[in-house]
Amino acid sequence: MAIELKPGARFADLDLSALDFTDADLTDAVFEGCILREVQVQGAVLQGARFAGCRLVRCRFAHADLREAVFEDCSFADEDGHAGVQFAFGRLDEARIRNCDLSFARFERLSAYGLEMEACNLRGAAFLRADFSRAFGRSVVQWAGAMKGCNLELADLSELRLPEGDFNRTSFREAALVDADLEGADLRECDLFQALTAGAKLARRPAGGRGQRPQPRRTGKPGGNEGRGGPAVSVADRAGPRRLRRLISHVRCGP
Numbered sequence: 001m002a003i004e005l006k007p008g009a010r011f012a013d014l015d016l017s018a019l020d021f022t023d024a025d026l027t028d029a030v031f032e033g034c035i036l037r038e039v040q041v042q043g044a045v046l047q048g049a050r051f052a053g054c055r056l057v058r059c060r061f062a063h064a065d066l067r068e069a070v071f072e073d074c075s076f077a078d079e080d081g082h083a084g085v086q087f088a089f090g091r092l093d094e095a096r097i098r099n100c101d102l103s104f105a106r107f108e109r110l111s112a113y114g115l116e117m118e119a120c121n122l123r124g125a126a127f128l129r130a131d132f133s134r135a136f137g138r139s140v141v142q143w144a145g146a147m148k149g150c151n152l153e154l155a156d157l158s159e160l161r162l163p164e165g166d167f168n169r170t171s172f173r174e175a176a177l178v179d180a181d182l183e184g185a186d187l188r189e190c191d192l193f194q195a196l197t198a199g200a201k202l203a204r205r206p207a208g209g210r211g212q213r214p215q216p217r218r219t220g221k222p223g224g225n226e227g228r229g230g231p232a233v234s235v236a237d238r239a240g241p242r243r244l245r246r247l248i249s250h251v252r253c254g255p
Helices: 241-251
Strands: 010-012 030-032 035-037 040-042 050-052 055-057 060-062 070-072 086-088 096-098 106-108 115-118 126-128 133-136 140-143 145-148 200-202 233-235
Touching: none
Parallel strands: 010 030, 030 050, 035 055, 040 060, 050 070, 060 086, 070 096, 086 106, 096 115, 106 126, 115 145
Antiparallel strands: 133 140, 200 233
């Protein structure tokens, strides 16, 4: 029986590797227990789509619209090598990714405002110009996103900009955070052992920050920190372990 790719379609326990997803409209489609192996998802619309318990091996999502998509209990890992899934030049705005294996994934030149990842394995993942910002008018930019309880060991987050982001309980062991802007981020219970943090911006939340709404940042003064809970902290790689622990203790907030 022919499989039709259409909005709202439901696919369960199927191997969809042989299908052509190019420019397909799969808005609000549901994928449960499906397999996609070495699939090129080029220009497809998957806004609001839901993937549950699927295996997506060596797939590439290029110029794909994944706004508000949900991935739960999915595996993107390649058992035979270090080739992870690729999300490039597309949109992951307000998508939700929970309890997924995204080892060695690449998030490249995409829009990711409000993207939330929770309890995901992102070991060796790379964020290359992933944009977590959205402009509100000509001079105000807001950043939003979260990677809560995730494993970012050996990940490349160099120059990542996600001020006010939520990284609670995330491991950054041996990750590259060079020149990353995490000013005002929630870094409680994070593991920064041997992370490369030269030029990284870290700062406390304001008192009672957990319940406060993040304030937009005006682009007229890049790097400004007025009203954001204190000055940024620059942590150099050459800092010894004792100094690094003292600096990390300053950015942990809450009880």
